[in-house]
Amino acid sequence: MTRVQTGGTVILLTTLALTCAALAGEKTAWRLFVSDHSESIVNVIDLLKHEKIEAFATKAPARLYRSKTGRTVLAVQRGADLVTAIDSGISFEDHGDHGDLKVKPPRLLGVEIAGKQPSHVVEHGGEIAIFFDGEGRARIASERTIQESKPVLRKTAPGLPHHGVAVTNDRYTLISEPNAQNSGELPIGISIVDKSGAQIGGVHSCPDLHGEATSGNILAFSCASGLLVVSMDVSTPQIKHLPYAAALPSGKTTTMLGGRGLQYFLGNYGSDKVVLIDPAEAESFRLVTLPMRRVDFAVDPVRAKFAYVFTEDGRLHRLDVIAGEIDGSLRVTEPYSMDGHWNDPRPRLAVAGDKIVVTDPSRGVVSLVDATSLTKTGEIALGGRPFNIVAVGGSGQTHDDE
Ligand code: ZN
Ligand code: ZN
Numbered sequence: 001m002t003r004v005q006t007g008g009t010v011i012l013l014t015t016l017a018l019t020c021a022a023l024a025g026e027k028t029a030w031r032l033f034v035s036d037h038s039e040s041i042v043n044v045i046d047l048l049k050h051e052k053i054e055a056f057a058t059k060a061p062a063r064l065y066r067s068k069t070g071r072t073v074l075a076v077q078r079g080a081d082l083v084t085a086i087d088s089g090i091s092f093e094d095h096g097d098h099g100d101l102k103v104k105p106p107r108l109l110g111v112e113i114a115g116k117q118p119s120h121v122v123e124h125g126g127e128i129a130i131f132f133d134g135e136g137r138a139r140i141a142s143e144r145t146i147q148e149s150k151p152v153l154r155k156t157a158p159g160l161p162h163h164g165v166a167v168t169n170d171r172y173t174l175i176s177e178p179n180a181q182n183s184g185e186l187p188i189g190i191s192i193v194d195k196s197g198a199q200i201g202g203v204h205s206c207p208d209l210h211g212e213a214t215s216g217n218i219l220a221f222s223c224a225s226g227l228l229v230v231s232m233d234v235s236t237p238q239i240k241h242l243p244y245a246a247a248l249p250s251g252k253t254t255t256m257l258g259g260r261g262l263q264y265f266l267g268n269y270g271s272d273k274v275v276l277i278d279p280a281e282a283e284s285f286r287l288v289t290l291p292m293r294r295v296d297f298a299v300d301p302v303r304a305k306f307a308y309v310f311t312e313d314g315r316l317h318r319l320d321v322i323a324g325e326i327d328g329s330l331r332v333t334e335p336y337s338m339d340g341h342w343n344d345p346r347p348r349l350a351v352a353g354d355k356i357v358v359t360d361p362s363r364g365v366v367s368l369v370d371a372t373s374l375t376k377t378g379e380i381a382l383g384g385r386p387f388n389i390v391a392v393g394g395s396g397q398t399h400d401d402e
Helices: 143-147
Strands: 002-006 009-013 023-036 041-046 051-057 063-066 072-077 082-087 090-094 099-103 107-114 118-124 127-132 137-142 152-155 166-168 172-177 189-194 199-205 212-215 218-222 226-231 238-243 256-258 265-268 273-277 285-289 294-299 306-311 315-320 325-331 349-352 355-360 365-370 375-381 386-399
Touching: 023 063, 023 099, 023 349, 023 355, 063 386, 072 118, 072 127, 072 143, 082 118, 090 386, 107 143, 118 166, 118 212, 127 166, 137 143, 137 166, 137 172, 199 238, 212 265, 218 256, 256 294, 265 294, 273 294, 294 349, 306 349, 355 386, 365 386
Parallel strands: 099 386, 212 256, 349 386
Antiparallel strands: 002 009, 023 041, 023 386, 041 051, 063 072, 072 082, 082 107, 090 099, 118 127, 127 137, 137 152, 166 172, 172 189, 189 199, 212 218, 218 226, 226 238, 256 265, 265 273, 273 285, 294 306, 306 315, 315 325, 349 355, 355 365, 365 375
């Protein structure tokens, strides 16, 4: 829309009709991709129809990763040494003055990226680095080439097997430095290598490296000592260490999420706390104590001031990340005690438009919570033990000629 001032009157000129074929209207689509805790399957739910529309067989139970655009879902099957690419069927195209939404059936892309023990997947600037713990190296793909069924662009040199991570841009790769004394331990830092594999500078120390996230133009890794804060958008990546504040109790962050719309990081910190991290603030760390031990957490990509934390008593808490406090709670499931194995089937969260979705593996359903009123609005039965979940979708325009 263009705002034109004529003789004291404001006229809104709609330019859509001039720049595009006639618009048929606005369309909304949301899909949930849900893997099972023990079965090798990825279910696809149409969230508007409240029904399962597809199920893809995988080779092993999968962890799910969605690309930033939401066009691609990667099913990481550690037990089968394989990553399988799924086209979500939902894509957006920027038409300048509006965005177009295209919806097609979800499908397997025929791209399977094989390697020993795939683990962390990190997308940065259109390139997706998949770390393979069993080989100590990353295979790097891009969403564009995956969508063209050409999977891997390049891979880093093999290294000591370790539980690691890599982040890449078109010139450099940041890769975890294994603990040479005991590669079964977490990595000790981050190295920068160029495209020829040559290391640039020394190792940036990050003891017990585990967890990474991006918020805006800042990338962060979590360490036992604090965070490594990285700027990738400069000629050579710049890395700074941000130590945990002395006032924090002993603990560390091992899983982080990056704020969307607001630049911050949300991490775990001990079993019953989360920490809000703003590297730009003098007081960078704000600890939030939860009423019970934490099961999972998610940031809200639309309502930027909110994140959600699910606790073992079956309650979902809304965290106001500006105030640094919980401002609402809702009982969603039966309790899921954090005693027992870390990988027991317990709920996982995703945010899909105005819904917060909670998997409930004991009951074989996903529960839907309205994000504004924080009330339960329904559930969708899947059977099995619904576990990992990602949501893909949004709203956009459609054109008459489609
Ligand atoms: Zn258009
Ligand atoms: Zn891990």
